[in-house]
Amino acid sequence: MSLIESINTEKLPNHLAIIMDGNGRWAKQKGLLRSLGHENGTKSVKKTVEACAKLGIGNLTLYAFSTENWSRPKLEVDTLMKLLVHSLKKELKTLQKNNIRLNSIGNLSKLPSPILKELDEVIEKTKNNSRMTLTLALSYGSREELLNVVKIISDKVKNNIISVEDINESIINQHLYTRNLPDVDLLIRTSGEHRISNFLLWQIAYSELFFTEVLWPDFTEENLYEAIISYQKRERRFGKTSEQIK
Ligand code: FPP
Secondary structure, eight states: OOGGGGOOGGGOOSEEEEEOOOHHHHHHHTTOOHHHHHHHHHHHHHHHHHHHHHHTOSEEEEEEEEGGGGGSOHHHHHHHHHHHHHHHHHHHHHHHHTTEEEEEESOGGGSOHHHHHHHHHHHHHTTTOOSEEEEEEEEEOHHHHHHHHHHHHHHHHHTTSSOGGGOOHHHHHHHSTTTTSOOOSEEEEOTTOOOOTTSOTTTTTTOEEEEOSSOGGGOOHHHHHHHHHHHHTSOOOTTSOHHHHO
16 A cells, blocks of 8 residues: 555645755765755755645645744755745746645744735735635744744733733634644644754644654655654543543
């Protein structure tokens, strides 16, 4: 039986998030420039996005650029930005064909204006698509996101828009970049690193984690299916006992 046949389509993660790591090491192993690692990483992005939409996953969030990535060498940052604009231009038709809505999270004001323009255009053109929401985390850092939430809510308290007693989890959720997304069910990190780094720290409270040694440019549909099958074998208790959730 092929891997895809082992997937229970009734029990898919509604929100899958991926830390796409290992582009640099993939290139190094092959004696290539890091930029070629990122370029090949975009091929895995395309395969993964299409496979998720075909399976019926409602939300896919990809960590494409972190707040910390700005401190990489300028050449690498420029390459990543160019790849992003190029991919957005090239893949608009893939998004439309697969009925995928594009969304983005992060401190977008830090992005160069050609990226923002392209991003806004693709978001606008795909806004009525309903099969899957693809969220790109760009210039995203969870600590920055949470800091921002604290500032906005403090300001609302100061201006008597809400009272301290009213602050609850739901209010915090409504002020996050991910306000329109469900909690993450499954988080995958490639390349053998067992870290969350600065990704969706609030949103992954009860997520299942899947780590694979595979470097992102080598990540295939089969690796995706493997992660989903592992997820489907787990018992998600959300702090309760096994008996309580049966
Ligand atoms: C991590 O590999 C990957 C990134 C910092 C960027 C991810 C970007 C892409 C896959 C391409 C563009 C994305 C889209 C959505 C079109 P690394 O460079 O940290 O690898 P290393 O740890 O081996 O050095």
